Amino acid sequence: MTTQKRPALRVAVVGAGPAGLYAVGQLLDQVDVDVDVDVLERLPTPHGLVRAGVAPDHPLKKRVIDNMFEFYLDHPRVRFFGNVELGDRVVPADLALWYDAVIYAVGASDDRKLGIPGEDLVGSYAAREFVAWYNGHPDFSDRQFDLSSERAVIVGTGNVALDVARILTCDLEVLRQTEIADYALDTLSRSKIKEVLILARRSHMQGAFNNPELEELGESSTVAVELRNATLTPEQQCLEQQLDWIDRRKVATLKKLQQRQLENPEKRIVFQFLTSPERILGDERVAGVSLQSNRLVGDSPDTLAIEGTGETTEVATGLVFRSIGYRGNALADLPFYDSTGTIPNALGRVLQHNEILPGVYVTGWIKRGPSGVIGSNKKCARETTSCLLEDLAAGRLKGDVLSPVAVEAELRQRCKALVTQSDWHRIDSAERLAGTAQSRPRVKFTDRASLLLAAGVPE
Numbered sequence: 354m355t356t357q358k359r360p361a362l363r364v365a366v367v368g369a370g371p372a373g374l375y376a377v378g379q380l381l382d383q384v385d386v387d388v389d390v391d392v393l394e395r396l397p398t399p400h401g402l403v404r405a406g407v408a409p410d411h412p413l414k415k416r417v418i419d420n421m422f423e424f425y426l427d428h429p430r431v432r433f434f435g436n437v438e439l440g441d442r443v444v445p446a447d448l449a450l451w452y453d454a455v456i457y458a459v460g461a462s463d464d465r466k467l468g469i470p471g472e473d474l475v476g477s478y479a480a481r482e483f484v485a486w487y488n489g490h491p492d493f494s495d496r497q498f499d500l501s502s503e504r505a506v507i508v509g510t511g512n513v514a515l516d517v518a519r520i521l522t523c524d525l526e527v528l529r530q531t532e533i534a535d536y537a538l539d540t541l542s543r544s545k546i547k548e549v550l551i552l553a554r555r556s557h558m559q560g561a562f563n564n565p566e567l568e569e570l571g572e573s574s575t576v577a578v579e580l581r582n583a584t585l586t587p588e589q590q591c592l593e594q595q596l597d598w599i600d601r602r603k604v605a606t607l608k609k610l611q612q613r614q615l616e617n618p619e620k621r622i623v624f625q626f627l628t629s630p631e632r633i634l635g636d637e638r639v640a641g642v643s644l645q646s647n648r649l650v651g652d653s654p655d656t657l658a659i660e661g662t663g664e665t666t667e668v669a670t671g672l673v674f675r676s677i678g679y680r681g682n683a684l685a686d687l688p689f690y691d692s693t694g695t696i697p698n699a700l701g702r703v704l705q706h707n708e709i710l711p712g713v714y715v716t717g718w719i720k721r722g723p724s725g726v727i728g729s730n731k732k733c734a735r736e737t738t739s740c741l742l743e744d745l746a747a748g749r750l751k752g753d754v755l756s757p758v759a760v761e762a763e764l765r766q767r768c769k770a771l772v773t774q775s776d777w778h779r780i781d782s783a784e785r786l787a788g789t790a791q792s793r794p795r796v797k798f799t800d801r802a803s804l805l806l807a808a809g810v811p812e
Contacts, residue, residue, distance in 0.1 A: 361387040362745060363754045365452045367439060369394035370401015371727045372717020373458030374422045375734035381428055383742065389757060390431045391452070393443075396491065397435045397772045397804040398780060399426060401460060403727065405490040408516045409531035410523060412794055418727065426774055432757070434764055435772035436805070440685040442767035445713075451755045451763070454712045454741050457687070457703075458734075461679035461694060461718040467508060471633030472675070480507065480517050480676035487520060487541075489534035489797035491804065500544035502671030506642050508630055509676035510553045511561040512726070517674055518549040519569065522576045522620040532788065532795045549622045550668065552642075554629040555659055556649045557583040557607055558596055563726070567606045570622060577618035578610035581625040582646075595654050631665060633673055641669045679723035687713075695722055701737030702744075712750050714741055769812070776808035783807045 364380060366373045369392050380388040398404060403418050426433050437443055439459075448455045464479040466472060476499060485493040505521055507514045520528075525542055553560065557580060560567075570578050585592065593604055607624070627647040634641040646664040651657040681694035688697050688705045696715045697704040703713040716737040717730050725733075744750055755763070765771050780798065784807075787796035798804045805812055 361389050362750075363451075363453045363757075364388055364390050364741070365448050365455045366390055366392045366458055367394075367448070367455065368392075368401065368458035368460060368717070369396075369399035369426075369433065369435070370458065370460055370717070371403060371418070371422075372460060372719075372730040372734065373401070373456070374399070374425050375731045376456050376458060376716050376738055377425045377428075377431060378421075378731075379734050379738040380741075381425065381430065386742070386745065388430060391757075391760060392426065392431065392433045393437045393439070393448075394433070394435045395438050397770075397777070397801060397808060397810075399433060399435065399777060405485050405488045407488075407727075408484075408520060409488065409533040410519070410527060412531060415532075416794075426777075431774075432761075433772075433774040433777060434761075434768075435777060436770050436801075436810075437764065437768050443764070445684065445686045447763070449712065451760050452712075453745070453750045453752060453754055454714060456701075456714045456716055456737060456741070457684065457696065457719060458715070458717045459681070459684065459719050461681040461723040463680040463682050463694070464675065465678040465680050467630060467675050467677065469630055469632055471635060471639070474633055474635050474639045475637060476635070476639030476671050477633055477673045477675070480509070480513050480674040481679060483517055483674060484513060487533055487537035489532075489537075489799040491799060491801050494534065494536065494799040498540060499671060500540060500546055502669075503545055504548045504550060504668065504670045505546050505672040505674070506550045506552060506630075506668065506670045507674045507676055508552045509561070509678075510551060510624070511676060511678070512563055512566045514551055514674075514676035515562050515566045515570065517676065518551060518622050521546050521549050522573070522622060524573070524575060530793060532784075532793060532797060534797060534799050536799070546672075547620050549620075550670070551622065551624050552628050552630060552644070553624060553626045554647055555626070556657065557624070557626045558593060558600055558604055558654070559657065560603055560607075560624075562603070564599070564603050564606055567603060567610070571606075571610050571613060574615065575619040577615050577621040578613070579621055579623045580607060580611045581623060582627040583607065583611075583624070585649075589649065592652075592654060592657070597654075600654070627659065629661070630673075634667065639671050639673055641667050642673060643667050679718065681719045681723070693722055695719055701733075701740045711744070770805050770810045772805070772808050772810055776810055779809055780804055780807045 632643040646662045647659040683689035784795040
């Protein structure tokens with residue numbers, strides 16, 4: 354006996370980054386229901402942080418994930434609509450009328466602040482801005498970064514901080530073989546930076562980085578790695594052995610990096626632990642950072658904490674990056690927790706005043722906060738799509754929607770320069786062709802006008 358399939362389910366996924374495209378993949382895996390998915394993206398290009406966040410010197414990681422996401426987007430039941438700015442001519446209320454269900458996968462496009470004096474001086478930036486800039490994100494391609502200082506300071510020890518440190522110290526010949534934005538390559542070729550100082554308010558046993566990203570710092574034969582304030586007192590030395598295996602491995606990698614013997618290193622990356630920035634110094638531009646020393650307190654890994662010693666020092670620099678976490682932004686007409694930068698939800702079902710909004714879902718960083726790596730979004734998407742399918746089976750979705758033809762007509766009427774999947778293919782082909790001429794994976798178009806021109810879409 355064969356099982357009769359339900360009528361096709363019409364779903365919109367807002368956001369074409371990893372969170373959204375993993376959700377698309379989960380929906381396509383369903384065997385008991387046909388799902389038609391429209392992916393709506395504010396940029397003319399899909400892939401989100403894989404295109405604009407993964408460091409350009411990680412081509413293999415980019416290629417593997419890109420190929421998987423393109424498989425989803427090329428599926429006959431999936432349509433891509435780029436250059437659609439939600440909240441402009443299209444709002445959540447429209448999508449609620451057009452589709453059975455809407456999954457918001459809009460990520461975290463803001464960053465956390467340090468909250469210290471001088472943070473707004475010229476020369477003080479979010480690491481997020483720098484990453485988007487060197488990756489050719491059209492919203493950041495007009496940024497200017499002055500790399501004339503011999504020292505750059507990064508506050509925070511996550512993977513983004515390590516990416517920034519690595520790009521600032523990377524061999525230019527390596528970068529010339531990547532898809533880094535041309536203007537970024539030009540700026541980095543004139544860089545005077547010799548030292549990148551990474552500040553960690555906690556100890557070397559509590560770094561936010563992952564071990565693979567840490568190990569990568571050891572691949573350079575011209576960049577030394579130095580640790581400061583990573584020596585424990587005799588009473589604390591047993592703590593390293595009490596760490597879980599993940600943290601013990603990271604501690605071992607840090608020590609291995611410090612022990613490397615390099616002849617005449619050209620640059621260095623310095624991890625300065627147990628140090629907090631108190632103030633960014635300067636009048637109109639960054640001139641230095643005032644630092645406070647911390648001490649480690651606690652007698653087990655579970656109780657480790659820090660306290661300020663009152664001792665302060667100053668370091669000279671003209672460039673400071675804060676890398677202490679991303680943060681989500683509110684969407685028009687949808688509930689939002691300002692304290693967490695997330696949309697309130699229960700396992701992905703959006704909540705308003707503690708009541709479930711039928712047919713409205715979230716996944717990715719806007720659901721759970723900016724944590725995890727790209728692959729973490731797959732489990733998150735599975736949880737959300739499972740709730741959506743449960744709601745479908747229980748009859749909680751309205752089932753009265755616009756046809757695919759009608760939706761596209763609405764989008765074309767409201768969005769002046771709509772980019773489809775075939776348009777994106779034209780952008781992709783043009784970038785790859787330009788890259789082939791330079792023995793690079795691709796040469797990116799880095800502003801909307803150039804992207805739309807390559808797509809053959811009139812502005």
